[in-house]
Amino acid sequence: MKVALAQVSPRLGDVKANVELHLDVLEKARRGKADLVVFPELGLTGYTLKDLVEEVALDPDSDPLFRKITARTRGLAAVVGFVEERPSEKGLFYNSAAFIADGRLLHVHRKVYLPTNGMFEEAKFFAQGRDFRTFETPVGRVGLLICRDFLHYGASYVHYSSGADMIICISAAPGRGVGGGDAFETSRMWELMGEAMSYFSTAFVLYANRVGIEDGVTFAGGSFVFAPGGRLAGRAAYLDPELLVRQVDLAAVREARKKWLFKRDEKPEVILRSLERAVRAAED
Amino acid sequence: MPPKINAPFVEKVLVRFIRDKLGKCGCKKGILGLSGGLDSAVCAALAARALGPQNVTGLIMPYGRAFPEDVRDAGNLARRLGIRHETIDIAPQVDLYFAAHPTTSRVQRGNKMARERMSILYDHSAREGSFVLGTSNKTELLIGYGTIHGDMACAVNPMGDLYKTQVRELAAHLRVPAAIRRKSPTAGLWPGQTDEAEIGLAYEELDDILYGLVEERKRRKEIIEAGHRPAVVDRVVRMIRNSEFKRKLPLIAKLSPRSVGHDFLYPYDWGK
Numbered sequence: 167m168k169v170a171l172a173q174v175s176p177r178l179g180d181v182k183a184n185v186e187l188h189l190d191v192l193e194k195a196r197r198g199k200a201d202l203v204v205f206p207e208l209g210l211t212g213y214t215l216k217d218l219v220e221e222v223a224l225d226p227d228s229d230p231l232f233r234k235i236t237a238r239t240r241g242l243a244a245v246v247g248f249v250e251e252r253p254s255e256k257g258l259f260y261n262s263a264a265f266i267a268d269g270r271l272l273h274v275h276r277k278v279y280l281p282t283n284g285m286f287e288e289a290k291f292f293a294q295g296r297d298f299r300t301f302e303t304p305v306g307r308v309g310l311l312i313c314r315d316f317l318h319y320g321a322s323y324v325h326y327s328s329g330a331d332m333i334i335c336i337s338a339a340p341g342r343g344v345g346g347g348d349a350f351e352t353s354r355m356w357e358l359m360g361e362a363m364s365y366f367s368t369a370f371v372l373y374a375n376r377v378g379i380e381d382g383v384t385f386a387g388g389s390f391v392f393a394p395g396g397r398l399a400g401r402a403a404y405l406d407p408e409l410l411v412r413q414v415d416l417a418a419v420r421e422a423r424k425k426w427l428f429k430r431d432e433k434p435e436v437i438l439r440s441l442e443r444a445v446r447a448a449e450d
Numbered sequence: 451m452p453p454k455i456n457a458p459f460v461e462k463v464l465v466r467f468i469r470d471k472l473g474k475c476g477c478k479k480g481i482l483g484l485s486g487g488l489d490s491a492v493c494a495a496l497a498a499r500a501l502g503p504q505n506v507t508g509l510i511m512p513y514g515r516a517f518p519e520d521v522r523d524a525g526n527l528a529r530r531l532g533i534r535h536e537t538i539d540i541a542p543q544v545d546l547y548f549a550a551h552p553t554t555s556r557v558q559r560g561n562k563m564a565r566e567r568m569s570i571l572y573d574h575s576a577r578e579g580s581f582v583l584g585t586s587n588k589t590e591l592l593i594g595y596g597t598i599h600g601d602m603a604c605a606v607n608p609m610g611d612l613y614k615t616q617v618r619e620l621a622a623h624l625r626v627p628a629a630i631r632r633k634s635p636t637a638g639l640w641p642g643q644t645d646e647a648e649i650g651l652a653y654e655e656l657d658d659i660l661y662g663l664v665e666e667r668k669r670r671k672e673i674i675e676a677g678h679r680p681a682v683v684d685r686v687v688r689m690i691r692n693s694e695f696k697r698k699l700p701l702i703a704k705l706s707p708r709s710v711g712h713d714f715l716y717p718y719d720w721g722k
Contacts, residue, residue, distance in 0.1 A: 178720060215717070344460050347456060348459050381718045
């Protein structure tokens with residue numbers, strides 16, 4: 167099957183324009199025979215929202231604009247980043263990722279780790295997600311992460327333990343550090359994690375980052391696909407928009423697990439017991 | 451020391467920044483003051499690459515016949531980059547003012563001149579529908595070595611996150627003429643003034659201290675242990691603290707539940 171990473175530059179605070187952008191890219195990906203299209207974090211809204219958060223929040227089940235995207239996923243799947251507000255939780259805004267396939271919303275992940283330090287202010291404006299779980303999709307078993315979630319490796323571990331064939335991270339990662347090569351120094355951090363997680367979880371890791379500039383901050387791009395075993399299957403340009411399309415074969419998960427027996431020998435129950443003890447000790 | 455920059459990559463990022471910011475505001479043109487010094491030369495070179503030389507104006511604004519070499523270097527740079535340029539003598543308006551309100555303070559005169567240049571830049575930006583591009587580097591911003599509402603005033607500042615020593619690296623990459631790269635940096639407030647004499651230390655040492663304090667978040671003690679003189683470190687710390695007001699919008703006294711500058715929080719690039 168084919169996966170497409172949509173390394174786009176959304177328009178800040180303009181859901182309508184971004185829905186059009188998403189529909190355009192979906193069509194382009196469909197023409198390229200993609201089975202899955204992954205859009206970046208907060209792709210429907212832009213990242214530096216601040217007080218705009220409540221203005222751009224939507225309920226994916228009922229919002230007419232969102233439903234336009236859902237309706238356009240017949241025959242393929244998409245991951246879409248947006249600000250979520252449910253009728254049952256009015257006034258709570260989540261930085262969320264929706265997995266849509268064949269015209270149906272299959273799963274929503276709410277960002278758990280909201281960076282709030284230095285240039286980041288997410289917990290000032292967003293409510294915190296409280297769960298990581300995998301789910302079945304037409305493109306295999308998937309675990310979703312949003313940006314900073316990925317840098318807390320326990321999150322990927324949960325997806326791995328829950329049987330993910332594919333860990334998908336959507337991101338709006340700003341570039342920092344210009345003392346390195348032909349990319350921001352922080353790009354290396356994401357690639358390192360992608361390589362390590364795909365290696366040791368023997369699963370696919372898809373990372374869709376955005377590009378463009380908001381309020382002087384440049385988003386780094388460099389979206390990538392790692393195949394099981396830490397094999398780089400493709401990386402998009404740094405800084406510039408791109409639709410990165412790569413062939414992936416889920417059989418590679420099995421192949422990698424024949425060679426590396428991490429999954430067979432994994433002991434999540436030992437980890438869980440030990441973690442519970444560590445958490446209890448920290449609380450005492 | 452601040453790390454060596456990857457100059458081609460920095461150029462790429464800053465060119466995109468200028469293009470993006472102006473483009474979002476529906477503006478194609480940029481304008482800046484050309485002093486004949488390094489910072490404005492680098493900014494002009496970046497702007498010419500980002501917007502096309504025909505969309506960049508450099509204003510050369512000498513005070514009478516002071517600093518003839520700088521005026522010549524600024525003109526040569528503009529011709530070399532192919533940007534439009536114009537020379538405006540600020541002496542008449544400055545002299546008229548100080549004839550009525552005399553002062554013996556060189557700093558006061560220098561600040562007044564910086565603000566006259568600012569007002570001319572902004573007037574020209576309105577005439578030609580262009581954005582005022584700032585040329586303050588990170589070193590100056592951190593120690594507050596600039597005139598508030600003068601040379602620090604601008605619409606966007608592409609260079610504010612580069613230390614002076616890094617601006618030099620970028621200048622070499624952008625092929626800024628050696629005549630400009632080799633001269634001693636000066637604010638041009640009075641003849642014979644140099645930044646390094648006025649600040650009291652060389653930019654290399656200043657950047658080394660700033661990098662330690664700001665980027666590496668080192669304590670005073672650690673900077674001194676790394677080999678810097680205590681009095682110098684203290685002076686740099688003092689300059690940073692005493693110039694915070696130059697890096698912020700004026701404080702607003704909070705009265706309402708939602709106040710400008712406190713909790714009315716929107717992005718610059720709202721809807722763009």
